[in-house]
Each structure stands twice: as C-alpha cells, then as structure tokens.
Amino acid sequence: MSFNNAFSLTGKVAWITGGSYGIGFAIAQAYHEAGAKIVFNDINQELVDKGLASYKQAGIPVHGYVCDVTDENAVRDTITKIEKDAGAINILVNNAGIIKRIPMTEMSAADFRKVIDVDLNAPFIVSKAVIPSMIKNGGGKIINICSMMSELGRETVSAYAAAKGGLKMLTRNIASEYGEFNIQCNGIGPGYIETPQTAPLRERQKDGSRHPFDQFIISKTPAARWGNTDDLKGPAVFLASGASDFVNGHILYVDGGILAYIGKQP
Ligand code: NAP
Ligand code: GCO
Numbered sequence: 437m438s439f440n441n442a443f444s445l446t447g448k449v450a451w452i453t454g455g456s457y458g459i460g461f462a463i464a465q466a467y468h469e470a471g472a473k474i475v476f477n478d479i480n481q482e483l484v485d486k487g488l489a490s491y492k493q494a495g496i497p498v499h500g501y502v503c504d505v506t507d508e509n510a511v512r513d514t515i516t517k518i519e520k521d522a523g524a525i526n527i528l529v530n531n532a533g534i535i536k537r538i539p540m541t542e543m544s545a546a547d548f549r550k551v552i553d554v555d556l557n558a559p560f561i562v563s564k565a566v567i568p569s570m571i572k573n574g575g576g577k578i579i580n581i582c583s584m585m586s587e588l589g590r591e592t593v594s595a596y597a598a599a600k601g602g603l604k605m606l607t608r609n610i611a612s613e614y615g616e617f618n619i620q621c622n623g624i625g626p627g628y629i630e631t632p633q634t635a636p637l638r639e640r641q642k643d644g645s646r647h648p649f650d651q652f653i654i655s656k657t658p659a660a661r662w663g664n665t666d667d668l669k670g671p672a673v674f675l676a677s678g679a680s681d682f683v684n685g686h687i688l689y690v691d692g693g694i695l696a697y698i699g700k701q702p
Pocket of ligand 1: 453454455456457458459460477478479483503504505506530531532533534535554581582583584625626627628629630631632633634
C-alpha cells in the first residue's frame with residue numbers, strides 16, 4: 437500500500453451518528469475528502485434537515501436519517517435503510533452524545549441513566565448492530581468519541597465521566613473480542629473543543645470578560661487555546677483508514693496536551 441493510499445477512504449461507507457453539526461459534521465467532511473460515502477443520523481427531523489442543508493452547502497452528497505441511537509429497533513431499521521441507500525457500513529463513528537452538568541448530589545437517577553444511555557449504551561447498541569456485517573465483509577473500523585472525562589473527573593459531570601470512562605473500556609473490549617475479524621475499534625478523546633456543547637463554558641461575562649472556565653481551560657492546555665473541530669479531522673481519518681490497521685483498542689487523545697500537563701505553578 438502506498439503512503440497516500442494508506443489514508444484513502446475511497447469506496448468506504450461511513451456512518452457518523454449524531455452527525456448533523458459539530459464534531460460529527462467535521463469528521464464527515466474529512467471522510468468525504470478522503471473518498472468515503474457519508475451517512476448520518478440525528479435524534480429528530482429538525483436536526484437531520486439542518487444537517488442535510490449543511491452537507492449540501494459543503495458539496496457533500498449524504499443520506500440522513502432520524503434515528504435515536506438508544507433504540508435498538510430504530511438502529512436496526514436505520515441500518516437496513518443505509519445498506520439499501522449506500523451499501524454495507526465499513527466505518528462507524530459513535531459520535532452522538534449528551535452531557536448534563538449537574539452536581540452529583542442534586543442529580544436524579546433518571547438524568548444519570550439518560551446520559552449513560554446515550555453516551556455508553558448507544559455505542560454498544562450501534563456497534564453490536566454493525567459488527568456482523570463487518571465480519572461478513574472482511575473487517576471494519578469503529579471509532580468511539582470519548583472525552584477528557586474518559587480519564588479525568590470534575591465537578592458536575594459524574595454521569596458523563598462514568599459514561600465516557602465506560603466507553604473507553606467498551607472500545608478496548610470490542611477490539612479484544614473482534615480484532616481477529618479485522619475489526620479495529622479505537623477511540624478519539626477530544627480535549628475542549630469549540631462546539632455548541634461547550635458554548636455555555638465559553639460565554640462572555642456581563643462585563644465582557646472571558647468565562648472563568650474558559651480561562652481555566654486555556655491555562656490547563658499547553659497549546660493555550662480551545663480546540664476546533666478541524667483539529668479532529670486528521671486523527672479521525674487515520675483511525676478510519678488502512679494506515680491504522682494494526683492500531684486496536686487505542687484512545688487517541690486530541691487535547692492540545694491537557695492530559696500530559698500538571699498545570700502552571702502559581
Ligand atoms: P453534541 O452536542 O454532543 O451532539 C452530537 C449530536 O448527537 C447532536 O446532534 C445531538 O442532538 C445528537 N444526539 C443526542 N442524543 C442522541 C440520540 N439519542 N440519538 C441520536 N442522536 C443524538 O456535539 P459535539 O460537541 O459535536 O460532540 C460530539 C461528541 O463528541 C459527543 O459524544 C461529545 O460527548 C463528544 N465530545 C465533545 C467535546 C467538546 O468539547 N465539544 C469534547 C470531547 C468529547 P441534540 O443537539 O438534540 O443533543
Ligand atoms: C465539561 C465539558 C467536557 C467536554 C469534553 C472534554 O463540562 O467539562 O463539556 O466534558 O465536553 O468531553 O473532553
């Protein structure tokens with residue numbers, strides 16, 4: 437395989453869950469540029485329509501579906517539609533996610549379960565549903581979007597950290613269980629990325645100054661900035677391509693160095 441071909445996704449079908457905006461959309465853009473056929477889903481018609489309009493504007497042919505990734509039947513139905521519209525899925529990106537920032541002692545069990553359901557149970561449900569056809573077709577790539585919270589904790593994100601920590605271990609287990617079928621399952625752990633999910637943490641204060649959390653993140657990041665969705669494109673293509681065929685069960689942290697850094701001395 438030539439160096440350039442190693443990174444090509446030509447002829448591959450890539451499903452990006454929750455891919456109508458943000459990180460999922462950027463990964464889809466990169467996969468399209470690398471030659472893949474893109475399909476995505478989102479939780480409701482409004483988001484799918486918003487996604488379809490953005491893909492059209494970016495010149496990316498795409499199929500979009502309404503599908504709640506926590507619903508096994510809906511996931512199965514969506515896979516049937518994807519196989520009919522685009523072909524068998526070669527690359528799955530478990531990107532759909534939610535966060536609820538609530539102090540743990542104030543969080544209801546229902547809210548905790550909801551986060552676990554979307555961020556951990558759903559990657560299990562969707563991966564479980566695509567693995568049989570990947571095995572039949574000689575292999576595939578599964579990329580789970582993990583987090584800094586796969587490694588670290590902080591106030592208010594107990595459910596999210598529990599889910600993303602679990603997703604790291606689900607990643608390693610899929611790699612362990614299905615590696616022999618030429619399935620590589622890896623994770624990407626984005627650092628703090630500018631998307632709507634993190635917008636409340638970057639809101640300007642009434643006096644125009646930066647949000648204290650915004651300042652905190654910049655001071656904790658050796659790169660001294662938030663990440664942007666483009667920062668995730670190269671790593672996502674690598675993990676979807678032949679270039680990573682012997683990389684399995686790995687979490688690639690794309691965090692500007694956060695996990696390497698103890699922080700500046702006061
Ligand atoms: P996001 O706000 O987390 O949302 C991703 C998409 O998933 C949204 O369109 C969302 O719909 C959808 N979704 C939620 N529940 C769903 C369900 N049950 N079924 C189908 N779709 C569902 O966007 P993001 O910030 O781009 O994050 C993408 C992924 O990266 C997430 O897994 C997130 O946890 C992870 N991540 C983000 C950051 C960051 O700094 N932004 C850092 C590390 C990891 P709604 O808009 O209705 O919720
Ligand atoms: C938070 C953030 C994080 C990030 C991301 C970090 O409230 O601390 O939302 O959880 O979104 O997942 O990698």
